Amino acid sequence: MTELEACVIALIARDGPCTAYYVRMSFEQSAASTWRASTGSIYPLIRRLVARGLIRSRQDGDDKRGAKHLSVTPSGHEAVRDWLLDTPDWIGDASADPIRTRVHFLMLLGGDERARAVKGMIETTQRSLAAINAKMQHLKSAGETIEWLVHKGARAMLQARLDWLDEVSAIVRDDGAGGLRRPAAL
Amino acid sequence: MTELEACVIALIARDGPCTAYYVRMSFEQSAASTWRASTGSIYPLIRRLVARGLIRSRQDGDDKRGAKHLSVTPSGHEAVRDWLLDTPDWIGDASADPIRTRVHFLMLLGGDERARAVKGMIETTQRSLAAINAKMQHLKSAGETIEWLVHKGARAMLQARLDWLDEVSAIVRDDGAGGLRRPAAL
DNA sequence: GGCTCCATGTAAGGAGTTACATGATTCA
DNA sequence: TGAATCATGTAACTCCTTACATGGAGCC
Numbered sequence: 001m002t003e004l005e006a007c008v009i010a011l012i013a014r015d016g017p018c019t020a021y022y023v024r025m026s027f028e029q030s031a032a033s034t035w036r037a038s039t040g041s042i043y044p045l046i047r048r049l050v051a052r053g054l055i056r057s058r059q060d061g062d063d064k065r066g067a068k069h070l071s072v073t074p075s076g077h078e079a080v081r082d083w084l085l086d087t088p089d090w091i092g093d094a095s096a097d098p099i100r101t102r103v104h105f106l107m108l109l110g111g112d113e114r115a116r117a118v119k120g121m122i123e124t125t126q127r128s129l130a131a132i133n134a135k136m137q138h139l140k141s142a143g144e145t146i147e148w149l150v151h152k153g154a155r156a157m158l159q160a161r162l163d164w165l166d167e168v169s170a171i172v173r174d175d176g177a178g179g180l181r182r183p184a185a186l
Numbered sequence: 187m188t189e190l191e192a193c194v195i196a197l198i199a200r201d202g203p204c205t206a207y208y209v210r211m212s213f214e215q216s217a218a219s220t221w222r223a224s225t226g227s228i229y230p231l232i233r234r235l236v237a238r239g240l241i242r243s244r245q246d247g248d249d250k251r252g253a254k255h256l257s258v259t260p261s262g263h264e265a266v267r268d269w270l271l272d273t274p275d276w277i278g279d280a281s282a283d284p285i286r287t288r289v290h291f292l293m294l295l296g297g298d299e300r301a302r303a304v305k306g307m308i309e310t311t312q313r314s315l316a317a318i319n320a321k322m323q324h325l326k327s328a329g330e331t332i333e334w335l336v337h338k339g340a341r342a343m344l345q346a347r348l349d350w351l352d353e354v355s356a357i358v359r360d361d362g363a364g365g366l367r368r369p370a371a372l
Numbered sequence: 373g374g375c376t377c378c379a380t381g382t383a384a385g386g387a388g389t390t391a392c393a394t395g396a397t398t399c400a
Numbered sequence: 401t402g403a404a405t406c407a408t409g410t411a412a413c414t415c416c417t418t419a420c421a422t423g424g425a426g427c428c
Binding site: 034 | 302
Binding site: 021044 | 378379381382383
């Protein structure tokens with residue numbers, strides 16, 4: 001089971017019976033999730049989950065739009081439970097970070113451009129931080145404790161990156177005019 | 187251009203001329219990169235980059251294994267420069283974190299299991315942290331300043347997650363025996 | 373009547389994964 | 401001589417993305 005599949009079942013279990021449209025919108029609105037959950041991925045995914053007996057799809061007779069209400073089967077509930085309780089090593093690893101990736105190669109730039117690049121990274125991180133702060137304020141006043149907590153986690157990691165970027169800035173500045181260094185390994 | 191493509195060109199620019207095998211191994215050894223860079227992805231990718239004129243592939247006549255040495259063309263260098271200097275908003279966003287994803291749904295578990303799940307998350311994060319610390323020690327003594335710095339960034343974010351998980355632990359414990367709560371949105 | 377939202381889907385294409393397949397070199 | 405490492409590649413499969421396509425419901 002992929003992360004996205006597990007996440008969809010869990011969402012239906014939590015907010016349950018709901019439409020595929022609701023699932024899609026939930027992912028789109030969450031600052032804490034990466035998935036766009038585009039129509040082209042969500043509908044086939046739900047079909048897969050129904051085929052595997054993890055969720056059920058009930059057509060509402062009253063709704064002429066053809067809305068299908070999704071709910072979780074007993075096997076689905078068990079799958080969610082397993083997903084939450086199983087903590088394989090890889091989920092503990094540091095997540096992929098496009099900014100961290102770029103820092104590997106900062107030395108390919110000359111001194112001025114290098115400083116500009118780091119400045120851009122700091123600014124875009126600050127913008128994300130501001131956005132998440134606004135969202136948290138909204139979640140707090142709405143009493144969405146868990147969502148607020150999740151966003152707090154995202155914020156903590158952004159803040160850690162921002163602090164680290166300060167150090168990056170200092171270190172790559174000290175390195176002088178920008179010679180091309182070649183470490184032995186990535 | 188995808189992140190992986192840009193990253194491969196940048197790696198060849200930094201460490202280059204080198205073989206596709208070297209590129210693959212570099213990704214595999216780096217705790218800071220997510221990509222497995224499997225053979226099935228790296229060789230087609232390099233063919234693409236050659237076709238686009240971003241890298242060059244020179245067969246070494248002496249090597250009977252057919253090793254091809256890759257180097258970056260002027261357009262390739264420019265592409266790397268653009269990639270490093272352009273900082274679109276999305277790179278500043280909080281990265282996908284499978285642990286943060288799971289926290290959204292902790293309330294689906296009963297009190298005991300919930301505590302067990304959080305404990306697992308904390309332990310797997312601690313293991314990652316220990317591994318990255320060992321790696322940093324090695325990088326420091328090898329004088330790999332930049333690699334060390336990158337790993338320090340990864341460590342800072344892991345530490346932030348660990349601190350946050352303590353708070354998660356306290357909050358979900360206080361919530362009692364495990365009623366299923368239904369927030370309005372993910 | 374027209375705009376926005378709710379709601380479902382398909383089709384083409386891109387990119388990555390796993391597994392398979394091959395062969396040279398190096399070193400114990 | 402056998403195992404590990406260097407080195408390249410293909411094939412089948414899975415999944416996600418973008419773009420397209422359709423239609424009802426509610427509101428001004």
